[in-house]
Each structure stands twice: as C-alpha cells, then as structure tokens.
Amino acid sequence: MLQKVAIVDVAQTNHSERLEDNIREIVFELVKQLLDRLGIERSDIGSMISSSSDYFQGISCSNSYYYDAAGANLKSGSKTPEDSALAFIYGLMRILSGEYKTVLVVSITKCSEVPSVHTLTNLIADPFFQRPIGLNEVVTAGLQAREYMDRYGLTKEQLARVVIKNLGNARNNPYAHRSGEFSIKDVLASPIMVSPLREMDIASTSDGACAMLLAAEEVAKDLTDTPVFVEGVGWSANSTFLGDQDLLNGSLPLAAKMAYRMAGVKDPLQEIDVAEICDTTSFHEILWLEQLGFCRPGEGGRLIDEGITTISGKLPVNPSGGLMGANPYVARGLIRIAEAALQLKGEAGNHQVTNVNKALAHSVHGLGGQLHSVVILGK
Amino acid sequence: MGQAVAIIGTGQTKCGNRSDVSYPELIFEAVSMAFRDSGLCPEDIEAVVSGSMPPAMEGVHNPHLYWVDAMGAKGKPLIRTATCGSTGMSLAHTCFYHVASGLFDLVLVVGAEKMYEGNPQGVMATVADPFFQRPFLAGAPGIFSLQSNEWAHRYGLEEKRVRLAAAQLSVRNHDYALDNPYAHIKTKITVEDVLKSRVIAYPVRILDVCPASDGACAVIMASEKMAKKLGTKSAWIRGVGYCGEEAFFGEGDKVVWQSAILAAKTAYKQAGITNPLKELDVAEVYNPFTFQEMLFYECFGFCDFGKAVELVEKGAVMKGGELPCDPSGGVLSTNPIGATGLQRVAEVALQVTNKAGDRQIPGARMGLAHAMGGLDQFNGIMIISNSL
Amino acid sequence: MSEESRILKGYISLPYRWAMGVTTTRFFEEFKNKKIMGTRCPKCNRVLIPARSFCSHCFQKIDEWVEVGQGGTLRTWVLINFSYEGQPKEPPYIIAIIDLDGASVGLPHFVGGVPTDDIEETAKKVRIGGRVKAIWKENREGNILDINYFQPID
Numbered sequence: 001m002l003q004k005v006a007i008v009d010v011a012q013t014n015h016s017e018r019l020e021d022n023i024r025e026i027v028f029e030l031v032k033q034l035l036d037r038l039g040i041e042r043s044d045i046g047s048m049i050s051s052s053s054d055y056f057q058g059i060s061c062s063n064s065y066y067y068d069a070a071g072a073n074l075k076s077g078s079k080t081p082e083d084s085a086l087a088f089i090y091g092l093m094r095i096l097s098g099e100y101k102t103v104l105v106v107s108i109t110k111c112s113e114v115p116s117v118h119t120l121t122n123l124i125a126d127p128f129f130q131r132p133i134g135l136n137e138v139v140t141a142g143l144q145a146r147e148y149m150d151r152y153g154l155t156k157e158q159l160a161r162v163v164i165k166n167l168g169n170a171r172n173n174p175y176a177h178r179s180g181e182f183s184i185k186d187v188l189a190s191p192i193m194v195s196p197l198r199e200m201d202i203a204s205t206s207d208g209a210c211a212m213l214l215a216a217e218e219v220a221k222d223l224t225d226t227p228v229f230v231e232g233v234g235w236s237a238n239s240t241f242l243g244d245q246d247l248l249n250g251s252l253p254l255a256a257k258m259a260y261r262m263a264g265v266k267d268p269l270q271e272i273d274v275a276e277i278c279d280t281t282s283f284h285e286i287l288w289l290e291q292l293g294f295c296r297p298g299e300g301g302r303l304i305d306e307g308i309t310t311i312s313g314k315l316p317v318n319p320s321g322g323l324m325g326a327n328p329y330v331a332r333g334l335i336r337i338a339e340a341a342l343q344l345k346g347e348a349g350n351h352q353v354t355n356v357n358k359a360l361a362h363s364v365h366g367l368g369g370q371l372h373s374v375v376i377l378g379k
Numbered sequence: 380m381g382q383a384v385a386i387i388g389t390g391q392t393k394c395g396n397r398s399d400v401s402y403p404e405l406i407f408e409a410v411s412m413a414f415r416d417s418g419l420c421p422e423d424i425e426a427v428v429s430g431s432m433p434p435a436m437e438g439v440h441n442p443h444l445y446w447v448d449a450m451g452a453k454g455k456p457l458i459r460t461a462t463c464g465s466t467g468m469s470l471a472h473t474c475f476y477h478v479a480s481g482l483f484d485l486v487l488v489v490g491a492e493k494m495y496e497g498n499p500q501g502v503m504a505t506v507a508d509p510f511f512q513r514p515f516l517a518g519a520p521g522i523f524s525l526q527s528n529e530w531a532h533r534y535g536l537e538e539k540r541v542r543l544a545a546a547q548l549s550v551r552n553h554d555y556a557l558d559n560p561y562a563h564i565k566t567k568i569t570v571e572d573v574l575k576s577r578v579i580a581y582p583v584r585i586l587d588v589c590p591a592s593d594g595a596c597a598v599i600m601a602s603e604k605m606a607k608k609l610g611t612k613s614a615w616i617r618g619v620g621y622c623g624e625e626a627f628f629g630e631g632d633k634v635v636w637q638s639a640i641l642a643a644k645t646a647y648k649q650a651g652i653t654n655p656l657k658e659l660d661v662a663e664v665y666n667p668f669t670f671q672e673m674l675f676y677e678c679f680g681f682c683d684f685g686k687a688v689e690l691v692e693k694g695a696v697m698k699g700g701e702l703p704c705d706p707s708g709g710v711l712s713t714n715p716i717g718a719t720g721l722q723r724v725a726e727v728a729l730q731v732t733n734k735a736g737d738r739q740i741p742g743a744r745m746g747l748a749h750a751m752g753g754l755d756q757f758n759g760i761m762i763i764s765n766s767l
Numbered sequence: 768m769s770e771e772s773r774i775l776k777g778y779i780s781l782p783y784r785w786a787m788g789v790t791t792t793r794f795f796e797e798f799k800n801k802k803i804m805g806t807r808c809p810k811c812n813r814v815l816i817p818a819r820s821f822c823s824h825c826f827q828k829i830d831e832w833v834e835v836g837q838g839g840t841l842r843t844w845v846l847i848n849f850s851y852e853g854q855p856k857e858p859p860y861i862i863a864i865i866d867l868d869g870a871s872v873g874l875p876h877f878v879g880g881v882p883t884d885d886i887e888e889t890a891k892k893v894r895i896g897g898r899v900k901a902i903w904k905e906n907r908e909g910n911i912l913d914i915n916y917f918q919p920i921d
Contacts (some may be wrong), residue, residue, distance in 0.1 A: 020772045024626070054461075055440050058779055060433030060505040061463035067624040074637055076621040078469050079461050082441055086458050090473065096480035097382070098618075116837050118851035123440035126786045128401075129817055134847070135875055139862055142845030150843075150895045195846035195886055231584070237447050237457040239428075239823065240403075242864055243873030244448070245629035245817070248844065254454055287810040365446045371457060400820075401788035407821050421826045438783040448823030498781045509777055593786075652775070 005095045006220035006227035007377070008102075008213040009038055010338035012175045015208030015326035018112040023057070024069040027108055029073050030211045034104075038213065038223050042071035045213075046047065046100030049077060049091040051084035051107040055120050057199045058113060063153050065213045069210075070106045084210065085333030085373040086361030089233050091214050102215045107331035111205035117329065124367060130242065136278065138202060140367040142194030144247045145283040148198055151248070152298040154286065156196065160187035161304045162282035163200050163285050163324060169311055170321025172350035175335075177206060178325055201282040208328030211333045226345040229375050231358070232265070234258025235373035238366075252291035252364070259295070259360075263376035265323070266361070269315060272376075274343050274353045276336035277362035279322040285309075288362060289317065292374070311353060319343070319351045323360040333363025383767055384478045385606035385613035388417025389725035394594030394713045395563040402437060402493050406449035409595035409718075410489060413463035417486070417599050417611055421451030424599070425526025426477050428488040430460040430470045431717030435505060436497045445635070450489055450597075463506060464519075464665070464752030466490060467720020468621070468759030471748070474600050475616055475761075484605040492715035492724075493597035499591045499716075506754060512628060519667060520588065522755050524580035525571055525634045527670035532636050534685030542582060544691040545669035546573035549586050549711065551697055552666070556708025561722075563592040563713040587665040589742035594715030596722045603767070616760035617745070618652070620645030628754045639678035639751070639758040649682075650745075650762040655702075656681045657697070659762075660743040661730045662704045664725035665750045667713050672704075675749065679760075698740065706730070706738045722760055731765040781824055790820040793832075795909040801809045802869035803901070805870050805920050813871035817911075836868030844878055846886055855912075859883040865899060879916030883896070897921050 011034040013019065019026060035042060048070050052062040054302050059065050063079035070077075080087035084107030091103040108299055111117060125131035148154060164187065170179035182200075190200040213223075220227040236251035236258065256268075265271050275293070279285035286300035294315060303309050309317035318324075320339040323332055340359035342348040361375045390412025397405055410427070414420055427450050429443045439445050441587045443459035447454070462469040467490045474488035500519070507513040531541050550570055568586060578585040606613045622638040624631045631637060643655075653660045664679075666672035673687035681702060690696055696704040705711070707726040707737035710719050727746035728733040733745075745764040751757060787795070790806070794817045797804045805814040808822035808829045815822065822829050835918075844863035861878040876897065881892040899917040905914035 022772075049832075053440075054433040054435060058505070058777070059508060060435055061461070061753055062433075064463060064506060064623075064756050065508055065626050066625045067753075067756065071627055072623055074622060074641060077623050078473065078621070080458055080473075081461050082443075082459060090458060090460075090476070093476040093480035096482065097476050099479070115853075116851040118849075119439060119853045122851075122853060123434070123438070124444060126439065127443060127783070128787060128791055129911050130875055132855055133862055133876055134414055134860075135862065139847060140846055142847075143843040143864055144860070146845055147843035147895060191848065192846065192886055193849045195844075195848070195889075199849075235456045235458075236454060237444070237452050238445050239453050240445055240689075241872065242875050243866075243870075246865075252455060255456075257458070366441060370444050370447070372545060398786040399789065401791055403821055404790075411826070415870065435781060438781070438785070449821070450901045451823060451826045453823060460838055496785050497783055501781045505779055509775055551907065 004217035004229055005092055006229050007216055007341045008036060008215050008220050008223045008227060009342050010089040010212045012335060012338055013209045015175055015206045015207065015328055016177050018128060019110060019207040023108055023110060024066050027066040027106060027207050028069040030209050031106060034211050034213060039303050044102060045071055045075065045104045046102045047076045047094055048072035048104045048106065049087045049332055050079050051081060051087035051334065052109060053082050055123060056109050056111065056329055058116050060204055071104065082330060083333050083363055083365045083371065084331050085337060085375065086235065088334055088337055089235060089373060089377065092230055092233065095214055101219045102213060104211065104213055105334060106211045107334045109330040110207040110326040111329055114206050117205045124196040125192035135367060137241065137367055138194050138238050140242060141281045141284065142197050142246055144368060147247055148287060154186060154301045157184055158304055159201050159282040160184045160302040162285050163187050164322035165310055166279060166318050166322045169319050169351060170325030173320045176325030179321060197281055197283060203280055203327045204321035206326045206328045208326055208331050210331050210338050212334060212338055228341040228344045230261025231378045232259040232374065232376040237371045242368055247368055250369050252288060252369065255372040255374045256292045259376050265376060270313060270360055272360045273356040273358050274314060274319060274340065275317045275360040276320060277317060277337065278332060278337045278364045280316060281326055285317065292362065316353045318351050336361040337375055344377055344379055380576050382479050382481050383603040384475050384616045385603065386728040387600050387601045387606055387609065387611040387613050388413045388419065389728055390416055390597040390720060391725060392595045393561055394592040394715050396495050397593035398495060402451035405493065405593065405595045406446045406489060406491050409597040413599050417541035419599060423640055424451065424455065424485055424487045425483040426456040426486045427452040428460060428470055428473045428477065428486065430466045430490055430508060430753050431492050431533045432463065432466065433502060435502045437493050450487065462752050462757050463719055464716055465750045465759045466717050466752060467722065468750035468761065470721050471724045471761055472619055472621060472759060475566060475619055478602050480602050484602040486600050487597060488721065489597045490718040490720065492717040493593045494591035495593050495703060495713060497746040508626065519659040520580040520583060523668045523671050524583045524632065526755055530634045530674050536688055538582060541688055542574065544673065544688045545587055546570045548669040548672055549573045552705055552709045552711040555624065555706050555738060556712035559708045562708045564590050565750065583668060583670060587669040589714040592713050593628065594713065594718050596718040596725055600720060612732045614731050614763050614765060616761060617764045617767050618646035618650035621636050621759040623757045631712040631752055633755050635684065636674065636678050642758040642760045643679040644712055646760040646762050652762065655679060659702055659745055659747050661706060661740045661746040662702055663707060663709065663726045663748045664704055665723065666705060666709050667714055667722065669711065703740050706740055723748035723750060731763055771878055780860055788820060790818050793816040798913045799909050800906045801903050803835050803837065803867060805833050805835050807833050814869060815872055816870045816874055817866065834902050835870040838898060839865045839867035841895055842873050843895055846883060855907050861893060876914060877916040880918035892919050
C-alpha cells in the first residue's frame with residue numbers, strides 16, 4: 001500500500017426476507033445513520049461508489065435510482081455492479097490515488113422484489129450453450145460439490161456441520177435474519193435441491209444494504225478511535241464456460257495470493273484471526289477455505305470436523321452467520337468486509353471473536369465462482 | 380492527482396450492425412487491436428476493467444463474466460463499471476484510478492455494446508423508476524427533447540434559428556464520419572435533409588439523433604514509469620471530472636446543468652485550464668442529440684449560456700474553427716453506448732498523439748473527452764494532452 | 768394516515784436477437800448433421816468445444832475445425848429438484864459436464880435415459896467417470912438442444 005487507507009465506520013440494515021421500505025429510503029436511512037454517528041455532513045464525502053445489480057432491481061442503471069439518496073448529489077461517483085466487495089476495492093483505489101480523502105461505499109439488494117436468484121443467475125449464462133440447459137449459480141454449485149465429494153469423500157454430515165455452525169452463529173448477530181439451533185438430523189431431513197446439496201445447504205436470499213466510509217489515514221484517525229486498515233486486496237477472474245474451468249481450482253487462489261502478498265501474510269492459518277467468507281452453500285465454505293490456503297485441497301472437511309472454524313476455534317469462519325444468516329446478494333461482499341471490520345473494532349457484540357488483529361473478507365459471484373475477491377484488514 | 384497516467388494504446392471495431400460476430404468476438408476484435416497498437420500482449424496486462432449498458436440491453440447478466448476470455452482476463456483482477464450512457468467515461472476513470480492508485484502499471488479497459496441484439500429504447504425506458512417516471516420519459520428522445528426545449532425557451536432562442544444550428548451540427552458530424560474508418564453512419568447529407576427529416580420528439584428530427592450501434596473499444600493505460608520504459612507514444616491524462624445528480628428528472632435544473640458544469644470545472648482545474656475555447660485544440664463531446672450538444676458547449680464554458688447557437692453559426696466548433704468538435708463524427712454517427720464514452724477518450728488520445736489519420740486536427744495537443752448518462756443525470760470528463 | 772407500504776407489480780420482458788457469429792453458426796449447422804465440432808489452437812494444441820473463433824489463452828484467432836467424439840466421460844453431474852421461472856425442463860432433471868473424446872474442455876448438457884425420481888437409483892446409473900453418449904433429437908433445428916441428452920452407457 002502506498003499510503004494507509006482505513007475503514008472509518010460501517011452500517012448495515014437489519015437484513016430481512018423482505019424489507020418494507022423503498023430502496024431510496026433504505027439507502028438514505030443507512031447513509032444518514034452512518035454520517036450522524038460520525039458527526040459529519042454529506043459535504044464531507046469526497047466520492048460515492050455504489051454497488052447494485054440492474055437485474056436484481058428491475059431498474060436499469062440501478063445506481064441512478066438511489067444516487068442522491070446516498071448523499072452523492074452533485075458529487076463524483078460510480079457504480080461497480082454485481083459484487084460490492086469490488087466496489088470497496090474501487091473506493092480504496094480512489095483514495096490511494098490521492099484525489100479523495102474520503103469515499104462512501106454503498107450497496108443494496110432487495111431480492112424480494114425480483115424473480116428468483118435462480119432465474120437471474122441463469123441469465124449470466126450465455127444464450128447459446130449454457131443458458132438453454134438451465135445452468136445457473138446453484139446448479140453449478142451442485143456440479144462442483146459432486147465432483148469434490150467423489151474425489152475427496154466429503155460427507156453430507158460434514159456439510160451439515162457447516163450449516164449448523166453458521167445458522168448457530170447467526171443467532172448472535174442482530175443484522176442476520178435466518179438463524180437457529182439445528183441438528184445434523186434437521187439438515188439431512190431437508191430435501192435435495194441440487195444433488196448432492198440439500199435445501200438447507202444452500203444460502204437463500206435476502207433484502208439488505210450496507211454502507212461504509214473509507215478514509216485516508218489522517219482523516220480516519222480524526223473520525224474514529226478504531227480505524228480498521230486495509231492491508232491487502234486481491235481479486236481474480238476465471239473463464240466463462242464451465243467446461244473450460246477446473247471447477248475445484250478456480251481463480252480464488254490467485255486472488256488470495258495477491259492479497260496475502262500485499263499484506264505480507266505468509267501462513268494464513270496462523271496469521272488470520274477471523275474470516276468472513278461467502279458460504280453460497282455449505283460445500284463452498286469448505287472449498288473456499290481450501291483455496292484461500294487455510295488447508296490443503298481435500299482437507300477442508302477436517303476444518304469443520306475439528307472445530308477449527310467455530311467461533312471459539314483457531315480460525316473462526318463466519319461468526320456473523322455468513323450468507324446462511326443473511327444474503328442480500330450484491331451487498332453481501334461489502335457486508336463480509338463490514339463484519340470483519342466490526343471484529344477488528346471490537347464492536348461485534350455477541351458474535352465478537354477474542355484477540356482479533358487481522359481479518360479476512362471474501363466475496364464471489366458468477367457460475368462456479370467466476371470472480372473472487374479477498375480483502376485483508378488489520379488494526 | 381497521484382501517479383501520472385498515460386494512454387499507450389487503443390483499439391476500436393468497425394461499428395454498426397455487427398451480426399457477423401458474437402458479443403465476445405466483437406470484444407476480442409477491439410482488444411486485439413489495442414494490443415497491436417501498443418505492441419503489448421495479454422500477459423503484460425495486470426488488471427482489466429470492462430463495462431457496458433445495463434445487462435438488459437443484450438440480455439446477458441454480468442457481461443464482464445461473459446467477456447473474460449475475449450479480453451484475455453482469465454486469472455486477472457477484473458472489475459465491471461456501469462453508469463448508463465456515461466459508462467464509457469466511467470470506464471476510463473476506473474482504469475485511470477487503477478493506475479493512479481499505484482496498484483498497477485498496465486491496465487486494459489474495454490467498453491462495448493451490441494445494440495442490434497436488444498431493444499435499446501425498451502431498455503432505456505427501464506432506467507426510469509417504475510413508480511413515477513417510467514411511463515413518461517419515453518427513453519432518450521423524450522428526455523433530451525424536454526431538456527432542449529426548456530433551454531431554447533429560457534434564452535429566448537428562436538426555434539427556426541436553433542433548428543438550423545442543430546442541422547449544421549448534424550451535417551458536420553455526418554461529414555466527419557466519412558473520414559473515420561470505425562464510424563457507423565456514413566452518409567453525405569445537407570441541412571435541408573436534416574430539416575425535412577421525420578420528427579421523432581418535437582422539435583427533434585431523426586437526423587438530429589444518433590443511431591444504435593454495435594461496437595467495442597479497448598484502451599490500455601500505463602503508469603508514467605511503465606510508459607517511459609515502453610517508450611510508446613503516450614497521451615497523458617491531465618484532468619478527470621465526474622458529477623451525478625438526482626434520480627428525479629424534474630428536480631434539478633437541466634439547463635444550467637450542474638453535473639455537466641461541475642465535471643468540466645473539476646477536470647479543468649486539474650489540467651490548469653482557464654479558457655477552454657482557447658486552450659483546447661479538440662473536443663469529443665457526447666452528442667447523441669444535436670440540440671443537447673449546444674447545451675454542453677455552454678456548460679463546458681466554450682461560450683456563455685444562451686450563446687452556443689452563435690458559436691455554431693460562427694463556425695467556431697468546426698474544423699478550421701477555434702475549437703473543432705467531434706472530428707470522429709461523434710456519437711451522432713456512432714453510438715455503441717457502453718463503448719461510446721471510451722471512444723471519445725480513444726479519439727482524443729489519437730488526436731494529441733497525431734495518430735488520427737484522415738480525421739487528424741493538425742497540431743492538436745490538448746483535448747476534452749466527455750460522456751453523459753442516466754436520466755440526464757451523470758456527466759464525466761477527461762482532459763488528455765500529449766505532455767505531462 | 769395509514770402506515771401501509773404497498774407493492775407495485777410489473778414485468779420486464781424484452782425481445783432479444785443474439786448474433787451467433789460465423790463460427791457458432793457453423794457449429795450449429797454441423798449439429799444438424801449430428802456432428803460435434805471443435806476448433807484447435809495451433810499454439811497450445813487444445814481442441815475447444817463448442818467451436819471457437821479464438822483461443823483465449825494464446826489470444827489469437829483459430830480456424831482449424833476438428834470433429835470430436837459422440838461420447839465421453841462425465842466430469843460431474845447434478846440432479847435438479849426445484850423450480851424457478853424460466854427453467855428449461857420440469858424438475859427433476861440432470862445436468863452434467865461432459866468431457867467428450869478428443870475435446871480439451873468440457874461441455875455442459877443434460878443427462879437422460881435414467882431414473883430421476885429416486886436419487887439413489889439415479890446415482891447407480893450416473894457416475895463421475897462414467898461413459899456417456901449423445902442422443903440426438905429426430906428433428907434438429909441447429910441449437911444446443913438438438914442433442915436431447917447424453918445417456919450413460921456403462
């Protein structure tokens with residue numbers, strides 16, 4: 001990093017199956033909440049990067065709808081759609097350039113307002129080859145899980161343990177809306193949705209929004225006693241056709257390598273104190289942990305079996321409950337970063353992990369996990 | 380402004396009806412050209428930025444994921460930028476910040492559109508919110524005509540005179556397009572032709588408006604250190620400005636148009652420009668509509684408010700005039716929306732490095748590129764020069 | 768005043784006309800003849816299916832057409848057991864990635880001709896590494912669904 005950039009503060013909605021309010025109102029309330037808490041005005045914001053998805057909003061050029069609601073009237077801004085973690089990274093670049101001292105990053109998705117995520121992610125597939133056979137994100141997840149389980153012998157009980165952990169953690173997260181104390185029997189009783197994955201293995205979708213203020217170091221220190229510094233970022237894309245991808249070894253290792261190198265992390269399992277990753281399915285939490293270098297390929301099941309990823313384990317993963325707890329699709333990446341920041345600030349309340357000095361946030365979208373990002377945060 | 384950023388290569392496809400190729404193939408064409416122009420290859424590129432209009436335009440969600448292989452972006456950091464009509468400029472800005480941040484030395488940016496594959500006005504109508512504005516804003520012709528009529532009225536501009544100036548701009552752009560190998564519409568027209576053409580949203584006529592085009596544009600940007608190392612002819616980014624407004628069309632003043640004024644002001648300040656008409660040698664102004672283009676001249680300070688018609692009548696914005704505008708033929712002749720703003724950047728870069736072929740403005744050293752988007756909501760500007 | 772917040776319903780359905788390009792067009796013409804064609808990149812030697820006009824690894828245009836096998840092995844598969852708008856078939860149905868003989872990349876498509884009501888039964892017939900072959904429709908229109916499905920032949 002050329003200069004230090006910090007997350008000053010974060011705000012989230014109470015994510016929900018369905019938020020009653022209109023998108024503009026939700027964004028306004030959230031941004032206002034953040035500004036008021038910091039005691040600043042919208043005139044103090046240098047630039048605004050937002051993230052939403054036109055197809056997930058039913059409004060083309062989706063950011064035009066809430067641009068001024070996010071405090072950006074007569075200000076510079078941009079939209080990094082589809083994955084809000086990438087919007088965060090773009091915001092970071094604007095501050096690193098020296099042109100802006102503060103950048104507001106905002107993301108919102110109301111999955112309740114649009115067709116099923118399965119219909120919408122089917123539209124990601126090209127119209128000639130992959131769309132007509134019904135490929136979408138969850139179907140591809142099934143293909144990946146099958147390949148992995150056959151190769152490495154991962155069991156449905158191991159998958160269930162991830163579900164139980166995350167929904168259990170979500171009980172202590174006031175922003176999550178799906179939670180509960182479940183048994184392996186409960187999870188295995190849910191119907192197969194895309195074999196070998198069951199309904200409970202798959203994170204459903206939500207309505208939710210997140211806002212975050214980034215600032216150059218000197219400004220951040222003025223605004224908060226607990227600035228969270230960005231130590232490394234990495235992101236990487238994979239090929240479009242599923243047949244061209246190695247479904248079990250995609251672009252996440254490259255994204256992770258870039259972030260670790262920037263952050264000077266050599267041994268992730270030792271150096272990272274908490275990780276918020278996109279558990280699009282229970283299986284994917286396991287796969288992503290391997291590709292993030294927390295264990296070798298095929299060993300991901302061991303992490304959950306040995307309790308390593310529980311909130312009191314060596315590497316707590318998704319103490320917030322992850323996507324199982326709340327999944328407002330596009331906003332989820334920024335929420336992972338927000339949750340990681342709360343851990344570092346010591347503001348994660350009942351789902352606070354002890355002794356956090358370095359946190360990792362991960363996001364992903366596309367068939368098979370076509371585009372991943374990794375953000376390393378520190379104190 | 381952080382690290383200095385250079386444009387070291389560009390590529391544009393021939394625009395128009397490109398049903399001869401699939402979307403990814405169109406992208407591949409532009410990207411390959413940019414590699415040839417810069418002498419680089421995919422392995423050299425450290426990050427990629429891409430963008431286009433709302434995915435409903437081509438009916439493929441997450442187009443950046445569809446284009447990965449065509450851009451050589453596998454295994455690379457990739458971000459999509461999308462801000463409606465201003466996308467092309469926002470793309471250039473995103474690429475600029477990738478380099479200015481110090482994180483990357485060589486970045487590829489690609490903007491594209493295949494408007495023949497979708498329903499452009501149908502999609503643009505969905506930009507307006509469904510509760511209040513969607514039934515009324517009739518896509519782009521509706522909004523821009525509302526704005527132009529208000530402008531003409533406010534400055535007491537006689538309709539006949541305004542229409543004539545607009546027609547002159549249309550003839551100018553169509554003429555210039557004849558020298559641009561990438562342009563879509565290549566027709567010789569007269570002022571009479573424009574004045575007599577079919578009304579689509581009064582008083583705007585069909586020859587006052589842009590076509591819907593397929594096309595792709597790719598640009599490669601480099602850090603100062605990398606540009607010097609490579610020794611390629613560089614165009615330098617001297618100013619970057621962008622501004623957005625309210626979602627509700629009726630809320631802001633679209634005549635003394637703040638987002639356009641502020642975007643230009645910010646870019647001018649960074650570039651040290653105080654008298655744009657004098658100091659700029661060329662301008663590629665986003666002009667899907669002739670009438671609206673005159674309003675941009677005023678917002679960008681080329682003349683006072685209400686005086687753009689005079690500027691046109693005097694020939695100041697034609698080749699040979701004080702500030703030739705749109706020597707490429709502009710958006711009026713070629714509009715693959717996701718690429719369009721980026722084409723403005725590419726064209727100005729070509730102009731200031733003396734690579735613009737038959738459309739070269741002799742001696743051009745500093746130029747302005749511009750794009751606009753949303754419901755008359757976003758304006759973005761880039762000032763490009765052949766020197767730091 | 769009421770505190771009610773209502774819902775406005777609507778549809779966005781827009782017509783599309785996707786250009787295939789010359790290569791994809793030819794690929795589908797061959798499909799009508801029950802041929803599965805790929806293109807080979809002379810630099811990296813991969814045979815890409817469906818046939819492509821450029822190799823994205825070597826980043827160059829390619830035009831050497833190669834026919835690949837009617838059969839191959841299953842790389843992975845999934846049984847779909849839920850509904851959503853715009854689905855190609857009524858569930859349950861099976862999707863897989865098939866490594867066709869002679870191709871360097873996989874092809875996603877349906878697996879059929881096997882029971883789908885009981886996943887245990889399905890898993891007996893559909894296996895990773897199992898051999899499958901293309902079953903073509905009688906009336907072919909030149910699109911990806913001209914292959915009805917791939918049938919396990921072990």
